[in-house]
Amino acid sequence: MKSLEELLAIKQKAQAQIAARDADGKDGTRVVVGMATCGIAAGARPVLKALTEEIAKRDIKHVSVTQTGCIGMCQYEPIIEVFEPGKEKVTYVKMTAEKAVKVVTEHLVNGNPVIEYTVGAVTE
Amino acid sequence: MRELSLNILDIAQNSIAAGASLTEIVVAENTREKTLLIGIYDNGKGMTEEQVRNVQDPFFTTRTTRKVGMGIPLFKMAAEQTGGSFTITSEVGVGTRVEARFKTDSIDFTPLGDMSSTITTIVCMNEDKDFIYIRSVDDEKFEFSSAEIKAILDGVPLSEPSVMSWVEGYITEHTEQLFKN
Numbered sequence: 207m208k209s210l211e212e213l214l215a216i217k218q219k220a221q222a223q224i225a226a227r228d229a230d231g232k233d234g235t236r237v238v239v240g241m242a243t244c245g246i247a248a249g250a251r252p253v254l255k256a257l258t259e260e261i262a263k264r265d266i267k268h269v270s271v272t273q274t275g276c277i278g279m280c281q282y283e284p285i286i287e288v289f290e291p292g293k294e295k296v297t298y299v300k301m302t303a304e305k306a307v308k309v310v311t312e313h314l315v316n317g318n319p320v321i322e323y324t325v326g327a328v329t330e
Numbered sequence: 331m332r333e334l335s336l337n338i339l340d341i342a343q344n345s346i347a348a349g350a351s352l353t354e355i356v357v358a359e360n361t362r363e364k365t366l367l368i369g370i371y372d373n374g375k376g377m378t379e380e381q382v383r384n385v386q387d388p389f390f391t392t393r394t395t396r397k398v399g400m401g402i403p404l405f406k407m408a409a410e411q412t413g414g415s416f417t418i419t420s421e422v423g424v425g426t427r428v429e430a431r432f433k434t435d436s437i438d439f440t441p442l443g444d445m446s447s448t449i450t451t452i453v454c455m456n457e458d459k460d461f462i463y464i465r466s467v468d469d470e471k472f473e474f475s476s477a478e479i480k481a482i483l484d485g486v487p488l489s490e491p492s493v494m495s496w497v498e499g500y501i502t503e504h505t506e507q508l509f510k511n
């Protein structure tokens with residue numbers, strides 16, 4: 207069974223990563239997930255989980271995941287917003303866990319936003 | 331909502347929004363009596379008696395009065411439709427206590443669902459707040475405290491993806507243990 211000792215090891219590894227991150231001074235990318243009633247009902251929780259698991263699995267540095275309240279477009283929930291330093295915000299709508307994984311691999315790893323999932327493409 | 335754990339995630343957001351520094355979440359299952367108690371207790375800013383009445387009624391909302399959401403009415407309905415009950419008590423400046431009781435053998439009982447994911451989301455996305463999660467099945471009990479985890483992490487954020495995965499696994503394994511005893 208998972209123990210608190212195991213967490214100590216995870217902490218040490220994370221500390222090293224954070225130190226490396228701080229050392230190269232690069233600003234991180236922020237991924238924000240809408241977690242109001244509408245977002246939760248539409249499936250925001252598995253989207254958040256898929257994001258963090260994929261980021262952990264690929265050991266991606268410089269990316270943080272946070273939550274926010276109602277983004278104001280309930281019919282397009284679950285919504286995630288990606289803020290990359292020096293770039294325009296990308297808003298993804300009607301997300302699923304599978305789509306979230308693709309956003310991690312295509313956008314966060316390869317630097318190519320997944321246009322078909324963006325609010326612009328979906329509302330056209 | 332498809333799972334009660336999603337209602338819990340939603341109701342806990344109210345506590346966070348109310349500025350609670352400590353929120354306690356209780357999920358107590360009684361397999362003999364076939365009941366489930368869900369409690370969300372916070373020390374946030376609280377509500378007046380009138381606010382408490384209003385938030386329970388989804389039809390109260392009109393465009394001319396203040397905006398009232400659906401979160402509480404949805405949770406209340408989920409409990410009452412099983413033949414259970416729902417209470418919310420609050421005191422301004424002290425905090426709010428939300429309690430929902432379910433009859434688990436009702437055909438209208440919504441499954442609890444993925445509590446590990448709900449608690450992980452709440453705890454790891456709200457680093458500056460503390461949470462206690464108490465999960466019990468009859469006489470078996472598991473208690474998870476965010477403060478204890480933070481003490482071990484020593485400044486490493488709870489939102490680190492590797493930490494989040496660990497928290498979720500830890501809660502899942504300890505919950506499964508409750509059913510083995």
Ligand SMILES: Nc1ncnc2c1ncn2[C@@H]1O[C@H](COP(=O)(O)OP(=O)(O)O)[C@@H](O)[C@H]1O
Pocket residue numbers: 243340341344345348372374375376377385397398399400401402403426
């Ligand atoms: N724990 C709480 N502490 C203080 N105020 C609360 C709490 N829970 C609910 N409220 C008040 O009741 C309102 C309605 O809650 P809810 O039904 O969840 O809808 P919403 O969160 O979308 O507004 C909240 O906006 C808030 O003003």
Ligand SMILES: [Mg+2]
Pocket residue numbers: 243340341343344399401402
């Ligand atoms: Mg709410």
